[in-house]
Amino acid sequence: xxxxxxxxxxxxxxxxxxxxxxxxxxxxxxxxxxxxxxxxxxxxxxxxxxxxxxxxxxxxxxxxxxxxxxxxxxxxxxxxxxxxxxxxxxxxxxxxxxxxxxxxxxxxxxxxxxxxxxxxxxxxxxxxxxxxxxxxxxxxxxxxxxxxxxx
Amino acid sequence: xxxxxxxxxxxxxxxxxxxxxxxxxxxxxxxxxxxxxxxxxxxxxxxxxxxxxxxxxxxxxxxxxxxxxxxxxxxxxxxxxxxxxxxxxxxxxxxxxxxxxxxxxxxxxxxxxxxxxxxxxxxxxxxxxxxxxxxxxxxxxxxxxxxxxxxxxxxxxxxxxxxxxxxxxxxxxxxxxxxxxxxxxxxxxxxxxxxxxxxxxxxxxxxxxxxxxxxxxxxxxxxxxxxxxxxxxxxxxxxxxxxxxxxxxxxxxxxxxxxxxxxxxxxxxxxxxxxxxxxxxxxxxxxxxxxxxxxxxxxxxxxxxxxxxxxxxxxxxxxxxxxxxxxxxxxxxxxxxxxxxxxxxxxxxxxxxxxxxxxxxxxxxxxxxxxxxxxxxxxxxxxxxxxxxxxxxxxxxxxxxxxxxxxxxxxxxxxxxxxxxxxxxxxxxxxxxxxxxxxxxxxxxxxxxxxxxxxxxxxxxxxxxxxxxxxxxxxxxxxxxxxxxxxxxxxxxxxxxxxx
Numbered sequence: 001x002x003x004x005x006x007x008x009x010x011x012x013x014x015x016x017x018x019x020x021x022x023x024x025x026x027x028x029x030x031x032x033x034x035x036x037x038x039x040x041x042x043x044x045x046x047x048x049x050x051x052x053x054x055x056x057x058x059x060x061x062x063x064x065x066x067x068x069x070x071x072x073x074x075x076x077x078x079x080x081x082x083x084x085x086x087x088x089x090x091x092x093x094x095x096x097x098x099x100x101x102x103x104x105x106x107x108x109x110x111x112x113x114x115x116x117x118x119x120x121x122x123x124x125x126x127x128x129x130x131x132x133x134x135x136x137x138x139x140x141x142x143x144x145x146x147x148x149x150x151x
Numbered sequence: 152x153x154x155x156x157x158x159x160x161x162x163x164x165x166x167x168x169x170x171x172x173x174x175x176x177x178x179x180x181x182x183x184x185x186x187x188x189x190x191x192x193x194x195x196x197x198x199x200x201x202x203x204x205x206x207x208x209x210x211x212x213x214x215x216x217x218x219x220x221x222x223x224x225x226x227x228x229x230x231x232x233x234x235x236x237x238x239x240x241x242x243x244x245x246x247x248x249x250x251x252x253x254x255x256x257x258x259x260x261x262x263x264x265x266x267x268x269x270x271x272x273x274x275x276x277x278x279x280x281x282x283x284x285x286x287x288x289x290x291x292x293x294x295x296x297x298x299x300x301x302x303x304x305x306x307x308x309x310x311x312x313x314x315x316x317x318x319x320x321x322x323x324x325x326x327x328x329x330x331x332x333x334x335x336x337x338x339x340x341x342x343x344x345x346x347x348x349x350x351x352x353x354x355x356x357x358x359x360x361x362x363x364x365x366x367x368x369x370x371x372x373x374x375x376x377x378x379x380x381x382x383x384x385x386x387x388x389x390x391x392x393x394x395x396x397x398x399x400x401x402x403x404x405x406x407x408x409x410x411x412x413x414x415x416x417x418x419x420x421x422x423x424x425x426x427x428x429x430x431x432x433x434x435x436x437x438x439x440x441x442x443x444x445x446x447x448x449x450x451x452x453x454x455x456x457x458x459x460x461x462x463x464x465x466x467x468x469x470x471x472x473x474x475x476x477x478x479x480x481x482x483x484x485x486x487x488x489x490x491x492x493x494x495x496x497x498x499x500x501x502x503x504x505x506x507x508x509x510x511x512x513x514x515x516x517x518x519x520x521x522x523x524x525x526x527x528x529x530x531x532x533x534x535x536x537x538x539x540x541x542x543x544x545x546x547x548x549x550x551x552x553x554x555x556x557x558x559x560x561x562x563x564x565x566x567x568x569x570x571x572x573x574x575x576x577x578x579x580x581x582x583x584x585x586x587x588x589x590x591x592x593x594x595x596x597x598x599x600x601x602x603x604x605x606x607x608x609x610x611x612x613x614x615x616x617x618x619x620x621x622x623x624x625x626x627x628x629x630x631x632x633x634x635x636x637x638x639x640x641x642x643x644x645x646x647x648x649x650x651x
Contacts, residue, residue, distance in 0.1 A: 004578050008578045012324070019327050030608065032603070033604070034600045035337070036334035040326075043324075043327040043330065044323075046326075047324055050320045054317065054320070070577060072374070075373035076373050082368075083570065086365075090549065094559060105542075109545070110539065114539065115538065128546065132550065140200055142554040144553075
């Protein structure tokens with residue numbers, strides 16, 4: 001726990017420096033006329049101060065609290081694949097169109113990650129893609145990406 | 152007031168608003184029942200759909216999701232010991248024990264009745280307190296608003312889950328995120344990195360969906376795909392006379408406590424339920440029964456979380472300041488529909504205020520029907536495996552984010568916040584203060600800059616105005632409060648040393 005707090009404290013301290021430097025570049029102005037960087041500078045300074053307190057608190061001597069492991073290899077792998085699939089789906093949607101990219105995306109999640117049998121994978125995928133396409137495209141009038149196929 | 156309430160019912164009792172109210176409480180119960188999809192994420196998903204309907208209908212539906220989730224969340228807590236909602240975590244303790252002893256029916260029953268009573272008391276409180284508070288808030292200028300928002304953020308950090316220091320860090324980071332976008336006075340882009348999508352600032356909805364929806368799915372997928380399935384039969388939903396005798400006082404205490412805690416910034420359903428449980432255990436003649444299936448441990452918190460949900464509407468509808476992430480979404484809805492939110496809302500948009508109040512009366516009655524006779528349906532939904540649910544949740548998140556501007560960049564922002572939310576949870580940071588600060592940030596910046604312009608650069612303006620000074624004094628007190636025990640302990644030790 002303490003190690004994690006030390007690490008996260010350092011991370012936020014670096015982020016705070018980035019925020020403060022960026023705010024200085026925007027100009028702080030003066031108290032009569034606060035500039036565009038004034039408020040973000042104050043936010044960054046508070047974040048920096050608090051992150052240093054967290055770092056200092058977690059660096060103090062004391063027993064390391066027990067904590068469950070940060071990563072759990074098979075589960076973390078599954079989660080990373082899911083995020084990759086999500087990014088590919090979103091980027092590919094513009095080119096392949098909503099309907100077909102949704103079929104590929106759901107199919108991968110159900111079969112590849114959820115380990116569903118083929119009949120369940122195919123039925124849930126098709127049903128969801130068709131219902132969501134009709135609901136959002138035609139009923140709620142959301143302009144979903146059409147891609148080169150046209151829908 | 153009765154005339155106003157009658158007007159509220161006339162707004163609600165058109166077919167369309169009744170349908171929106173029913174859809175809201177139905178979806179609320181559903182997301183409450185399903186672990187891993189809370190009301191914040193569900194409201195974000197439906198946010199875009201509500202932009203196409205009148206603001207009063209939109210807020211009626213989204214509000215229904217919020218208080219409906221408080222009802223539904225208790226079902227999984229009692230049957231599976233998996234809280235469907237953060238605010239029903241404490242219900243797991245005694246509710247699940249009751250279910251294991253074959254008393255799932257009375258636990259579900261008292262939870263639904265308690266929620267109904269709590270919800271009704273909070274509506275009465277909302278009706279009585281909101282109008283005078285809105286009148287009082289007419290005295291507020293920029294300095295008062297700035298101080299009030301400071302107090303709100305500190306209170307959120309004070310009441311947040313886990314470390315207050317980390318919660319304050321999240322609030323500070325949220326303030327920075329709120330500052331991103333085009334500067335309102337000078338007109339130059341701030342921290343946009345050349346991305347057009349950030350010119351209007353960080354979108355609340357993609358951020359909320361990522362932090363609360365996607366990150367939750369990521370954690371669930373990582374943890375396990377297997378899920379315990381409830382097999383026992385549920386019978387005798389109506390609590391017996393002894394159950395009522397044991398529960399009625401906890402229900403009333405929980406309702407009043409929940410309502411007043413709900414009004415506080417950072418309050419709402421979550422804090423109310425925990426405080427009610429702690430209070431019931433403390434004042435009980437048999438505290439040892441708590442944790443072993445005491446019905447008081449279900450009745451009190453369940454009433455409190457519903458009353459808290461109602462109380463949380465007061466700061467939003469009277470001051471225009473959201474007290475938690477759910478209210479921030481409702482504020483976003485009203486602002487994007489061009490509704491001026493603040494003390495004048497009651498006068499200029501009385502249909503919204505009284506329509507919401509009336510919808511809560513009807514919505515609570517609908518929920519009682521949905522959660523007692525129809526409990527079997529929700530139990531069946533619990534049996535849908537998570538392996539099938541999570542792709543659907545992800546798909547809805549993607550469509551929800553995309554449909555805001557018909558732009559995939561919003562979806563990428565949602566994914567970014569999903570990853571951020573995943574790490575925040577891993578490192579034990581609460582995302583709620585971040586969301587609140589993201590919403591309050593631009594309002595705070597504007598109030599601060601305007602106050603300083605008025606005072607010609609003097610910060611004393613925040614201290615010389617009585618309301619502002621009082622609010623800041625409470626903020627400072629809350630900041631110092633956590634340090635008091637250690638300071639007193641040190642003082643005590645010094646005294647002991649001197650004496651010896």
